[in-house]
Amino acid sequence: MTLTRHPITERNRRVLFRPREWALFTQPRAVVGFVVALVAVDVLLAAVGVCTTAPRAGELLTAAVIVASGAVCVEAMRRLGMPQGMVRDLLGVWWIPVVLLLPPLYSLLTPIPLYVLMQYRIQRAVMFRRVFSAAVVALSGFSASTVFHALRPGQVVLLDGVAGSARSSVLLNGPGIGAAVLCAVLFTVCNTVLIAGAIRLSVPEEPRRTTVWNSESLLLDTVEVCVGLIVAVLCALSLFLLLVVLPPVLLLQRSLLFQQLQTAARTDPKTGLLNAVAWERVAKTELARALRTGCPLAVLIVDIDHFKKVNDTHGHLIGDQVLLGVATTLSHQLRQYDVIGRFGGEEFVVLLPGADMAEACRAAERLRTRVGRMALPVNDTTVTVTVSIGVALLRVHGRDLLELMAAADLALYRAKDSGRDRVCLPVAKSVGVSVRSADEPSAESRDS
Template sequence: MSISEKPTAPIERAPDGRSRRPILQGPGRLVVYMGLVLLTALFLFGMAFAMTEFSAMDLLTFVAFVAGAAICVEGSRRLGVPTPAGFNRDLLGAWWFPVVLLLPPLYSLIIPIPVYLLLQQRTRQTLVHRRVFTAASVGLSSFLVSVTWYSVWSGSLVGGLRGDAEAVEALASGPGVVVALLCCAGFTVLNTLIVAGAARISNPSRHGMRPLWDREAVTVDCVELCVGVTIAILAHLSLYLLVIAVPPVLLLQRSLLYQQLQMAVRTDPKTGLLNAPTWEQEASVEIARARSTRGRAAVLIVDIDHFKRVNDTHGHLFGDQVLLGVATTIAQQLRQSDLLGRFGGEEFVVLLPGSDTGEAWQAAERLRSQVGSMEITVDNVPVSVTISVGVAVVGEHGNDLVELLTAADLALYRAKETGRNRVCMPAGRTAPEGRIPGSRSGGEVDPPSGS
């Protein structure tokens, strides 16, 4: 698994006219964190290199695993590479794990280098520091797990660092397979924690790391683990058996990429939310269902106030962080049945199935309040943003999606014209500042009627 790698962004200019490198635009703690991971990997490389006894067979086996990974990269390259926001997964662990279990730990540190160089050249060029960090994370995790694997069977840390060949024979036994599975699972956990740490430092406003641990992610990790250990056992029996191992791994890799590409077509690459066409399609179905069953539904259009000013002041990369932060905050305040999408620019759209006028107003006020209290730090300076929200309800402001979007857009325009950082309805009143209809805040406030 690796951090999702977006296409390289245009280099921004500092106020003095000089270009700013993307890695230096991030938090200082992130630069330190990534540097520590890389330096640790380099230190362990030097130590392992001094303790490793090289052999022609080990080098041949290493080249065979690199070739297998290269075939999988090349075989899936024509499918394209998805660019979802957040995290991207692959099945390259199927080639890390055999190296961990069959070769001295030094090779575990080395194998990410040629594979990620190939990814950089043959799939899509991305930020070099991100590729380097991903390779260092994989190498460091693989090395530590490989040392653990060899230490278990040699009975000493020195034997673990050297990679005593006797440990390889354990793969032919039941207990050996169990230990191999546990070690490879440890690699997955360790690499995930390293990546999650970088993501957390990069975007402190993101709460939770669900994409790393959801059901689909765990399923992919389990498949990767089983395939990797299977390849290790086959390679231990004979390197010639890798010929029959490559096609199924290639098929699994292509299947995973195809699934991610399908998701990428439906989602916005910067926020991970539904894109406008997908949201409109699904929202139309929900609204038609509500109309046919005489149910309720509401549409919200959310716009970030003065977003152009944020981009002009702090740069477009920081603007992307603001978009992701607002999207995450909004998503956390919605129900599972609600439909959230990015409508373009700094606008988001929300469908609230089953919500009447009062409930829609409360939901919009809750979003406004939560986003208003959100802070994103740039250059150690906290930056806050606010949103304006237009609300339209099925049956009161329109009967289909086009009518509701038009009404909500007019309400949003009215919110902007009357001072921003507020909620409005097409022909209703502006939301009282800091007060939610139907609740008590210095006196009871009746829900808006929408008239």
Template sequence: MSISEKPAAPVGRVPGGRSSWPVLQEPQGLIVYMCLLLVAALFLFGVAFALTVFSLKDLVTFTALVVGAAISVEGSRRLGTPTPAGFNRDLLGAWWFPVVLLLPPVYSLLIPIPVYLMVQQRTRRTLVHRRVFNATSVGLSGFLVSVIWHGVWGGGLVGGLGGVLEAGEPLTTGPGVLVAVLCCAGFTVLNTLLVALAARISSGPGNSLRPMWDREALIVDAVELCVGVTVAILAQLSLFLLVIAVPPVLLLQRSLLYQQLQMAARTDPKTGLLNAPTWEQEASVEIARARSSRGRAAVLIVDIDHFKRVNDSHGHLFGDQVLLGVATTIAQQLRQSDLLGRFGGEEFVVLLPGSDTTEAWRAAERLRSQVGGMDIAVDGVPVHITISIGVAVIGDHGNDLVELLTAADLALYRAKETGRNRVCLPAGRPGVGGTIPGPREAELPDPGGPAEPTDPREVT
């Protein structure tokens, strides 16, 4: 697992605002965190190097595993590399794990270097400090787990640092394989936690991240673990058996990349939200389901006020960060069943299944209030961001997605005409912040100003 290679910088940090070096554009906490890990890795490498007795057999095994990793990287290169926001998962553990289990721990600190150099050169160039962090995270995780593994089977810490397991000992016994699986699982957990902490620092305390593990991620990690232990067993029996291990590893890696590319085709690269075609497809299914069951559903169109002015004044890179910040803030306020997507430009769309007019109004008011309270600054100067929202409800303003989007768009246009930073309904429904009632106005419950009313979407 690695941190996203095309990082989403936190809102308010503008490249060039502090330094022309990309690493210095990161949050200070993240810079300190990465430096601490790098210093720890260098220190442990020095200690391990001094205690390790190098042998030709170890060097040959290490070289063979690096070659296997290189073949995997090269074999998957032509598929392209997706760049989802947050965490990236791969099957490079198929080559990390054998190094952890078969070689002295110092090699666990070394193997990420040539592998990530190949990834950088052969797949996609990206920020060097992110590559360094990912290599450091893998190296530290592998080193600590390798010390534990060799400490169990190699006669203590010094034996673990300097000794290599004899062929036919632990990896060909049931207890040995069980301990190897547990150690590799510990490697995955530790690496994931190191990466997740970096992502948390990078995103800031006010932003949420995708969960570290969902069902798909657990399946990928389990496959990676099983393949890595299998490759380690084959390599311990004979390095020539690695020849039959490479094709299945390569096939699994390509399969994983293909699934990630499919996911990337469904999402917006700047925000990680569903793109417009995917949102429309899924929203149409939900609305059809609501109509068939005579249920309710609402559509919101959210537009960032004066977004062009933000781009013109502060640059498009800052504008991209504003988009990400607004998307994250909106996502935090929605239920898991709600559907959020980027509609294009500075517009977002939300489907609220099961929501009537009052619930949709309150949800939209909460979104408006939360986005208006975001803390954004450029070079220490606060920048205030607001949104306008148009709301349409099935049955009241339309019976299919096209009608609802049209009604919500008209309501959004009305919100912008009457001063922005407000919520409006079609057909003259009253809005927030002084919207002038129309001739067909219908009374709605007072949302209570900026206070958040009690409804299923409240974040506790």
């Protein structure tokens, strides 16, 4: 291998030997402290565990077989493809048997090879995020395993790698099953709480229900716990039974990833909002319903003012954070059934079902005000932005989505020409209906 084929640029050398330029240290201090503390605790516990846990052939073989089964699932994930952003998997199915059948030390060590495999076989994620994910699983598994072995002391004994009545009986009686369920749930809860904590520290304004606290996540966690317990029981009876349970787990993993890939195809990767194609599809459905029922409907086009200046001054990474911040602020100020998407560049589109002219203008003004109050910390300063918004009403400015978008776009240009940081309606008449001037206080913001 020569350096000409894989050159190390001067910037790469600088980043490599200057820890302050690593991706971790670009995060808020609370996130850096949280990640470093978590990894340090895992390393300390692993060092103590290595000194106090005597290796046994049966335990090592069981751990190896479980890791190999997890590696098969990782390889299946690679072949299907991985969506961007936060990805749910079913690797907990393999962590739970380790928690219940092996000493706590193995819960700290077994995540390492699988996450290394994910890093180099599936997707080269930011390294500190991959390390953090492994550390979360390790600490959660160690905690649950410690509790389980405290509840059922001395009963999980691996005499060989193929079968053992002592290790299977603990999971086949009433108290053992109860303790196993409790500790499997404890593992899942610890894992979720640690991840949610990191998200809250990184993005404090992110709503819990849009990250890990929602009904779909709860259902997936329940499935993962149930299947993990089944795998643990079969593994306790005989390691050969993993050949029976592996295909169903692979099928569940494939179904889960396929659903996430479908969702990723509909969302914008930088903001998590609907992309333009998906938004247009949903908007046409809502528009047809409004025309059929006679209900009002409004369309807003929201454009960030002087966004190019933000990119030129602070860089595109900060620009992406501004986009995410604006998207989050808009989402917080809208109703659950309003449809918001990223139209492209620094533009967002909003569909307001059931909104008449007054309500649409009030909503647009609320969005304008809240975005103007948003402050994004960058080094020793903060970045603030404003938005201009164009509003169009169904039956007033058009009767199909193309007409409404064109009218809202004209209103947006009017807001830009009037000084930006304001809400405007179209001036011209559309489809033969007179439109009240947007210069009236009820239709347009006077603030700049």
